Amino acid sequence: MTVKFVPCPFNGCTSQRVKSSGRWGWFVSCACGAVGPSADSREGAIEAWNRRFEPRQMSLEVGV
Numbered sequence: 001m002t003v004k005f006v007p008c009p010f011n012g013c014t015s016q017r018v019k020s021s022g023r024w025g026w027f028v029s030c031a032c033g034a035v036g037p038s039a040d041s042r043e044g045a046i047e048a049w050n051r052r053f054e055p056r057q058m059s060l061e062v063g064v
């Protein structure tokens with residue numbers, strides 16, 4: 001499965017990983033320590049990360 005991440009806004013790195021953390025669900029974690037919004041699925045976490053840092057879509061979507 002190929003996953004495409006938006007490069008990290010802090011250092012431009014592309015070594016993000018998706019992690020799960022119990023009740024908080026899934027989130028994207030960057031090598032530099034940045035984390036994306038949590039979601040209830042792996043795909044959702046990736047999508048949330050990408051959406052959050054996509055300049056064209058500034059809306060922060062909250063919710064699971």
Ligand SMILES: [Zn+2]
Nearest residue numbers: 008013030032
């Ligand atoms: Zn980073």
